[in-house]
Amino acid sequence: MPRIGVFVCHCGVNIAGTVDVERVRDEFAKYPGVVYSVDYRYMCSDPGQNIIKDAIKEHRLTGVVVAACSPSMHEVTFRSACASAGLNPYLCEMANIREHCSWVHQDREAATKKAIELVRMAVEKVKRNEELFPIHIDVTKRALVIGGGIAGIQAALDIADAGYEVVLVEREPSIGGHMAQLSETFPTLDCSQCILTPKMVQVRQHPKIKLLTYSVVEEVNGYVGNFVVTIRKKARSVREELCTGCGICMQRCPARRDGIPSEFERGLTTRPAIYIPFPQAVPNVPVIDRKHCRYFLTGRCRVCEQVCPAKAIDYEQQDELITENVGAIIVATGYELISPSIYGEYGGGRFKDVIDGLQFERLLSASGPTGGKVIRPSDGKEAKVVAFIACVGSRDRAKGIPYCSKICCMYIAKHALLFKHRVHDGETYVFYMDIRAGGKGYDEFVRRAIEEEGACYIRGRVSRIYESNGKLIVCGMDTLSGKLVEVEADLVVLATAMRPADGFEELARKLRLPYDEYGFFSEAHPKLRPVETNTAGVFLAGACQAPKDIPESVAQASAAAAKVMSLFGMPTIEREPTIAEVNEMTCTGCFDCERVCPYNAIERKEIKDRRGNIIKVVASVNPGLCEGCGACAGTCRNKSITLKGFSDEQVFAQLVSASV
Amino acid sequence: MNSRKVKGMKAKAQSTTNACPDDVEGKLEFAYYPGCSLSGTAVEYGISTKALCNRLGIKLEEIPEWICCGATPAHAIRTLFPLALGARNLALAAKLNKPLLTVCAACFNRLKWTAYELKHNREAREKISQLPGLLNGQTVEQLCELQIFHLLTVLRELYGVERLSEEVKYPLKGLKVACYYGCLLVRPPKVMQFDDPENPCIMDELILAVGAEVIDWAFKTECCGASLALSRSDLVAERVHRILSDAKSRGANIICVACPLCHVNLDVYQIDANTKFGYEHDMPIAYFTQLIAIALGIPPQELGLEKHMINPMKVLKNVLAQK
Numbered sequence: 001m002p003r004i005g006v007f008v009c010h011c012g013v014n015i016a017g018t019v020d021v022e023r024v025r026d027e028f029a030k031y032p033g034v035v036y037s038v039d040y041r042y043m044c045s046d047p048g049q050n051i052i053k054d055a056i057k058e059h060r061l062t063g064v065v066v067a068a069c070s071p072s073m074h075e076v077t078f079r080s081a082c083a084s085a086g087l088n089p090y091l092c093e094m095a096n097i098r099e100h101c102s103w104v105h106q107d108r109e110a111a112t113k114k115a116i117e118l119v120r121m122a123v124e125k126v127k128r129n130e131e132l133f134p135i136h137i138d139v140t141k142r143a144l145v146i147g148g149g150i151a152g153i154q155a156a157l158d159i160a161d162a163g164y165e166v167v168l169v170e171r172e173p174s175i176g177g178h179m180a181q182l183s184e185t186f187p188t189l190d191c192s193q194c195i196l197t198p199k200m201v202q203v204r205q206h207p208k209i210k211l212l213t214y215s216v217v218e219e220v221n222g223y224v225g226n227f228v229v230t231i232r233k234k235a236r237s238v239r240e241e242l243c244t245g246c247g248i249c250m251q252r253c254p255a256r257r258d259g260i261p262s263e264f265e266r267g268l269t270t271r272p273a274i275y276i277p278f279p280q281a282v283p284n285v286p287v288i289d290r291k292h293c294r295y296f297l298t299g300r301c302r303v304c305e306q307v308c309p310a311k312a313i314d315y316e317q318q319d320e321l322i323t324e325n326v327g328a329i330i331v332a333t334g335y336e337l338i339s340p341s342i343y344g345e346y347g348g349g350r351f352k353d354v355i356d357g358l359q360f361e362r363l364l365s366a367s368g369p370t371g372g373k374v375i376r377p378s379d380g381k382e383a384k385v386v387a388f389i390a391c392v393g394s395r396d397r398a399k400g401i402p403y404c405s406k407i408c409c410m411y412i413a414k415h416a417l418l419f420k421h422r423v424h425d426g427e428t429y430v431f432y433m434d435i436r437a438g439g440k441g442y443d444e445f446v447r448r449a450i451e452e453e454g455a456c457y458i459r460g461r462v463s464r465i466y467e468s469n470g471k472l473i474v475c476g477m478d479t480l481s482g483k484l485v486e487v488e489a490d491l492v493v494l495a496t497a498m499r500p501a502d503g504f505e506e507l508a509r510k511l512r513l514p515y516d517e518y519g520f521f522s523e524a525h526p527k528l529r530p531v532e533t534n535t536a537g538v539f540l541a542g543a544c545q546a547p548k549d550i551p552e553s554v555a556q557a558s559a560a561a562a563k564v565m566s567l568f569g570m571p572t573i574e575r576e577p578t579i580a581e582v583n584e585m586t587c588t589g590c591f592d593c594e595r596v597c598p599y600n601a602i603e604r605k606e607i608k609d610r611r612g613n614i615i616k617v618v619a620s621v622n623p624g625l626c627e628g629c630g631a632c633a634g635t636c637r638n639k640s641i642t643l644k645g646f647s648d649e650q651v652f653a654q655l656v657s658a659s660v
Numbered sequence: 661m662n663s664r665k666v667k668g669m670k671a672k673a674q675s676t677t678n679a680c681p682d683d684v685e686g687k688l689e690f691a692y693y694p695g696c697s698l699s700g701t702a703v704e705y706g707i708s709t710k711a712l713c714n715r716l717g718i719k720l721e722e723i724p725e726w727i728c729c730g731a732t733p734a735h736a737i738r739t740l741f742p743l744a745l746g747a748r749n750l751a752l753a754a755k756l757n758k759p760l761l762t763v764c765a766a767c768f769n770r771l772k773w774t775a776y777e778l779k780h781n782r783e784a785r786e787k788i789s790q791l792p793g794l795l796n797g798q799t800v801e802q803l804c805e806l807q808i809f810h811l812l813t814v815l816r817e818l819y820g821v822e823r824l825s826e827e828v829k830y831p832l833k834g835l836k837v838a839c840y841y842g843c844l845l846v847r848p849p850k851v852m853q854f855d856d857p858e859n860p861c862i863m864d865e866l867i868l869a870v871g872a873e874v875i876d877w878a879f880k881t882e883c884c885g886a887s888l889a890l891s892r893s894d895l896v897a898e899r900v901h902r903i904l905s906d907a908k909s910r911g912a913n914i915i916c917v918a919c920p921l922c923h924v925n926l927d928v929y930q931i932d933a934n935t936k937f938g939y940e941h942d943m944p945i946a947y948f949t950q951l952i953a954i955a956l957g958i959p960p961q962e963l964g965l966e967k968h969m970i971n972p973m974k975v976l977k978n979v980l981a982q983k
Contacts, residue, residue, distance in 0.1 A: 344858030464858075466878035468906070473878075 002033040002127045005061040006119060007052055009043035009068035011098055016041075018102035020112040024067065027116050033127055035059050044074045052078065053085035061087060063126040067095040067119045088131035090577070090645055095122035117658055124653040132577040132644055135623045139225035140327040141568040144169065146217055146507070149177020150550055151542025151557040152332035153199050158561035160208035164568055167210045167324050168203065169217055169231055171503075172263075174281035175200055177334050181264060183364035183372075185550060186414040187445035193280055193367070200282040210324075214287055218321065220510045223624035224537030225327045225573050235317040237288035238274075242312035245284035249274045249304035249313070260292045262369075266359045268377060269369035274304045279367060288315075328537050328564040331521060332557065333507065335543035337496045338401070342393045345464040346494060352378040353472055354465060354492045357411055364418050374419060376490055379470070383426070383490035386419055387474045388412045389462050390432040393497035401497045403518065406547040408495035409436045413446040415493060416455035428455045429487050431462050431476050439551065458485055465492055498547040511538055512600060520546050531560040535599075536625070539563050578645040579626035580633060587618040587640040593632035594619060601625035602632065688818060690761035690809065691753040692720035693771070695920075696728055697764055701928075702920030704964025708949040709763050709811065711958050716819060716827070720761065723752050729770040732887055740787055746774025747788050750806055751798040759807035761814060763949065765844040765919030768810050769852065776851045779804045810845065810854070811949070812862050812918055821869045829957035831871020834978035837951070838875045838912035839863040840903065842922040846881055857881070863948055867916055870955035875912045879903045884925040889932075897933035900925055904941045914975050915945045923947065927969045944972035954979060 006028040010016035021039045028037040036059045040048050043066055055061060064087065066078045071094045079089035097115040105111040141164050145156045148170030156168045168175070179185075180200075182192035203209050212233055219230040250256075253272035262271040264278050271277075273293040276286045294301040295315065305313040340348025340356045348354045353376045355363075366372040374383045390412055394405040409432070416428040435457075437443040449455045460477035467473070474487040500519040508515050512535050514522040521540050524532040531539050539560040542553040567573065580593075584607060594602040605620035619641070621632075630643045639648065698706030713720050726749055728734075734742035749771060753760040762768050777784040778800055785800050795803070815824060841860050849857040860881065864874045882903055885896030903926065907915055917923050927945040934941055950963045954976065965972055 344856060350859065468878060469909075 002063060003035045003059065003061050004033050004063040004065060004123055004126055005052070005055050005059060006031075006034055006037040006123065007043055007048075007055075007064065007066045007068075008037070008039040008097075008119070009048070009066065010039065010041045011043075011069060011102075012041065015068070015098050015102045015115075018105060018108060018111045019097055019115045020108065021115075023112055024097075024115050024119060028119060028123070031120070031123065034123060036061065043068050044077050049077070049081040052081050056082065056085040056087050062091065063123075063129060064092040065095055065119060065122045065126055066092065067097045067115065067122070069098040070094075070096050070100075088133075090132040091126065091129050093122045093126045093129065095119045120657045121654040124657040125650045128647070128650045128653055129645065134574040135577055135579070136572040136574060137225045137624050139568060139570075139573055140227075140325050141165075142167065142324070142326045143328045143330065143564050143568075144217075144227070144229055144324060144326040145330045145332060147177070147332035147334055147542070147544070148172070148175030148203075148211075148213065149332060149334045149542060149553075150179045150196065150199075151334065151544075151553040152177070152330070153196075153203055154554045154557035155330045155332060155541050155561045155564075156209055157199065157202055157206065158558050159564055160206050162561075162565050162568075163208065164565070165208050165210065167212065167229075167231075167326065169215050170211075170213045171216045172277065173214045173236070173275075173285075173287040174277050174283070175203060175211070175213060176278075176280075176282065178358065179550060180278060180280070181266070181358055181361055181365075183361050183366070183368070184414065184418060186410045187439070187441040189414070189418075197280045197282075200280070204282050211283070212322070213283060215322075217507065217510060220329070223622060224535075225567070225624065227326045227329060227537065229324045229326060229329070231322045231324060233320040233322055235290075235319050236285065237290070237293075237313065237315055237317050238286055239312045239314050239317070240283060240285050242310045243285045244310050244312075245276070246309065247276065247286075248307050248309065249286060250276065252303050252307050254301065254303060255292055255294055258292065258294075260289070265362050265369050266356070268359055268362055288313075328539065328567050329511065330539045330541055330557075330560045330564065331507070331511065331513070331533075331544055332541040332560075333504065333544040334501045335498045335547065336501045338393050338499050340392070340494050340496055342399060342496065346389070346392070346462065346492070347465050347467070347472075348392075348494055348496075351465070351467055351472060351492075352376075353383075353490065354494060356494050356496045357408070357415070360415055360493045364415070364422075372422070374422060374491070381490070382423070384423060385427045385487070385489045386416075386429075386491045386493060387462075387472070387487050387489040388415060388428065388430045388493045388495065389474075390430065390495045391461075392494040394495075395433070401499075401518070403497075403547070404436065405495075405498040406436065407498070407549045409434075410439075410442055410445065410549065412493075412495055413437075413449040413455070417445075417449040417453045420453040420455070428453075429474070429489070430455055430457045431474070432457060432459060433461065439549065460485065498543065500544055504544070511535060513538060520544065531556055531563060537567065575623065576628065578628045578643065579623055580621045580628065580630070580641050580643050582619050582621055583640045583642070584618045584620075586638055588638065589617045589619070590637060591619060592635045592637065593641055596631045596635045598629065598631065599625045599627050601627070688717065688814065689719040689721065689758050690814070691756040691758040692722045693726055693729075693749060693753065693760055693762040693767060694722065695762060695764035695767035696731075697766075697920040701924055702764070704967040705763060705920055705923070705947045705949065708947055708953050708963040711962055712949045712953045712956070713811075715953065715956055715958060716815075716824075718761075718814065718819070721756060721758065723749065723756065723760075726752055729767040731766045731770065735770070735773075742770065743774055743777060743784055743788060744791060744794060746770055747778065747800075747803060748794055748796070750774060750803045750808075751795040754798045754802050754806045755796060759809055761809045761811060763811045763918070765810070765842060766921060768808070769844040771808050772853075773851050775804060775806065775808060810918070812845075812866065813854070815866055815952075816862050821865055824866065824952070825869040825871075828870050828955045830955055830979055830982045832867070832951060832955050832979050833871065833982065834913075835872040835951070835975060836875055836911050836913045837867050837872045837916045838877050838907035838910070838914075839867060839880065839916045839948075840907075840922055840926065841880050842917065842919045843881060843883060843886075844919060844921070863916060863918060866948065867951060870952050872951070872955075875907065875910050877906055877910045877912070879906045884922060886921065886925070889925055889929055893929070893932060894937065896925060896929055897937040897939070900929055900933050901937075901939050901941070904930065904943045908941075908943060912943070914951075914972060915943055916948050916951055917945055918948050931969050942970060944968065944970045944975055946972050 025039040082092040083089040095118045145152045145168045156166045215233045218232045221228045256272035261267040274288045290296040362368040437446045460479045462476040471488045504519045541557040541560040601622045603620045632641045633643045730742040730745040846857040885899040889896040
């Protein structure tokens with residue numbers, strides 16, 4: 001016999017102002033199955049909760065209905081209260097007579113009638129509720145971090161420092177990402193490599209971090225707490241354990257004259273076929289680029305093997321497939337810049353002296369191809385007049401990039417400033433639309449570039465750039481004075497838009513991660529859950545989620561690491577038991593449920609007889625992945641799947657009672 | 661500068677999307693739309709086009725009772741009228757069951773625009789369908805299927821650059837040509853789908869193929885001032901001066917055009933710019949049809965060169981001396 005308790009909340013005047021709460025209470029005082037009905041001003045408060053707890057004990061309640069606000073507000077509150085009084089929390093339901101009633105209606109009579117209906121529906125449901133217990137999932141307390149830029153490095157270090165093992169996978173030969181390519185970072189003008197390399201070395205030396213460079217994620221299986229990841233460690237053709245990083249192979253490689261563009265130097269110079277991308281690379285072990293290596297192309301050469309003092313060259317080395325079991329994954333795959341040829345009228349890709357921001361960083365960098373001298377790529381002459389163009393691609397709906405890339409206003413100011421530091425009699429012109437400098441010390445930094453270094457900021461777009469007499473003529477507009485402007489520049493730097501790094505579609509497929517129309521991975525909630533995704537156990541950090549600068553990437557990395565550590569902090573993960581369940585007797589194995597499940601939570605289970613013969617294959621719900629959406633239950637042809645806590649019986653009882 | 665290479669022409673010019681269907685290749689027959697200016701200020705363009713096509717075996721059947729395309733004035737003041745003009749001409753051409761060919765850049769632009777609007781704008785399609793008798797028995801769908809070619813595309817893609825260079829009798833020695841495209845051929849890019857809108861190369865390729873030296877320069881598609889020649893001739897003079905100066909400073913001794921309006925502003929208004937505003941330009945402006953025709957051996961007297969304000973003969977005499 002059901003013994004239901006009904007608790008009607010006034011919520012101050014939020015509910016009581018429109019709904020006659022005493023009448024609701026009285027209506028259910030004599031309702032079949034209800035043994036206790038009471039009202040209170042603020043049911044979620046401590047005294048309110050005590051009313052519920054005392055009633056459970058005193059009246060030996062078998063079910064509780066709280067008529068109040070939305071379950072998304074206080075379901076957890078009331079269920080915890082019931083649990084602490086000894087009643088299974090899933091025997092507590094809420095009737096939303098606030099958001100669904102008092103807040104959307106004005107007619108007191110009608111609202112009260114509706115509130116009574118809503119409570120009645122909840123009571124009929126609760127009568128059919130069963131006790132449910134949280135599902136416990138084991139957690140492998142190891143993490144995988146995909147991407148070895150500043151975000152990935154920070155996340156890996158945070159998790160490893162907490163004592164958990166981390167596998168850090170990076171597809172380039174070295175970690176460091178784009179930050180390693182920068183000369184100095186805003187707003188402090190710290191030398192980028194100087195602040196980054198200590199972290200890189202820490203990663204290398206950390207006993208808890210397993211560093212896999214020149215490696216890619218091949219396959220991801222499993223679910224939160226129990227991922228099985230296959231990683232392909234590509235063949236470097238160099239034995240890491242023997243190589244001393246002396247660099248003789250690079251100096252003697254004959255392919256260094258073959259014009260292979262250096263990826264790290266953004267094409268400003270060439271590299272040999274066996275190469276370490278930059279001197280501070282971690283690990284300091286070269287890689288043979290088999291697509292350009294003369295030995296792999298023609299079968300002749302092997303110079304590096306001959307000159308290597310450590311005998312570390314191994315042309316026979318194969319890719320290695322490594323399987324790792326991890327409990328959580330952080331995606332920190334970073335960004336790339338769009339091609340500078342996006343606006344044909346700017347001549348990017350056609351004129352050698354029209355370059356992008358990262359190329360300018362390499363020109364500025366003391367360890368770059370020009371030793372820090374800002375020279376023109378076309379003729380090697382020193383640049384005296386540099387024009388910077390903001391918003392190249394960004395904020396342009398016609399180019400399909402309506403968003404702002406966030407970092408460009410700051411790095412343009414930085415570039416103008418650094419250029420003036422090097423070339424005291426140089427001239428800098430910045431064509432901008434708006435200045436976005438919202439971070440700490442950021443606006444002051446831009447002002448410094450303008451006021452102390454004399455950067456000439458012109459508010460207007462550039463309509464075209466052409467070459468004339470060896471100079472670049474930049475034709476633009478100064479909208480503040482209304483005049484057309486022509487700048488005769490030696491060098492033009494385009495602030496091209498940020499986009500997600502290549503390969504995001506493939507990775508998203510492997511991880512079942514959604515991404516937006518530009519390819520940036522989707523966070524669970526843009527405001528309140530920026531580092532989680534809708535896939536349990538997978539987190540995001542850095543520019544792969546949206547354009548951002550280094551401080552934000554580092555902050556997000558630590559945030560993602562904290563989420564991972566909270567996952568690892570408990571002995572098991574607790575999941576809500578309101579998930580789907582298959583009746584294996586009636587399931588016919590059609591697997592329509594598998595097709596509609598958005599979380600890939602349906603597995604195939606073989607039912608065998610005593611001799612081990614397979615009788616049939618039925619659907620089975622993975623409790624680690626199921627989110628309880630109910631798509632399977634709605635799809636199942638013969639009602640073999642039910643959603644716990646939302647069975648047909650329960651839902652139909654609600655529907656029937658509503659129409660009374 | 662290497663005469664066989666055009667600096668900056670790194671990649672091949674973008675192929676125009678009117679790819680050659682099987683029924684046109686080998687059978688170069690077109691419904692010819694001359695446009696009004698070819699019987700007026702650009703009569704030499706029409707003469708040289710006919711002479712060139714005749715020589716190459718490209719058959720032109722003039723569209724019977726074609727009407728004005730509307731050029732600039734129609735679309736500047738009305739919305740349905742220019743559509744109707746274009747639709748009528750397309751319908752008349754479609755009746756001939758041949759792809760349409762034109763040489764006037766304005767006509768080309770207007771006809772392509774009409775086809776684009778009929779294809780993509782439902783309201784335009786509905787309005788045109790409601791005009792009885794306009795389409796001369798054709799349906800809007802048939803209009804949309806009609807292929808619209810400029811002679812430049814026909815020469816480069818349907819006739820072929822290689823084949824053209826084989827026909828050359830008198831390579832254009834001594835000619836340093838700056839090819840000027842103007843605006844109507846390439847803009848708006850979505851509608852025209854004609855070559856690279858910022859750095860077109862189709863004319864350059866053809867002129868190169870007939871033995872001239874082609875200059876790479878910055879103002880291939882730079883505005884000449886267009887119809888401001890009538891109301892603000894000072895602006896046009898300044899624009900024309902910029903264009904001619906840039907070509908001259910890079911070594912050009914002749915400018916090649918594919919549009920009667922470009923020709924008028926650069927040639928006729930060159931005189932105007934000199935006399936009224938003190939410039940001293942002396943740059944001959946020729947149509948690409950005239951230059952290619954000369955290279956193929958057609959006598960210059962048959963190409964209307966005497967109609968130009970700046971005499972191109974002084975530059976062409978070295979070519980003709982090869983005879």
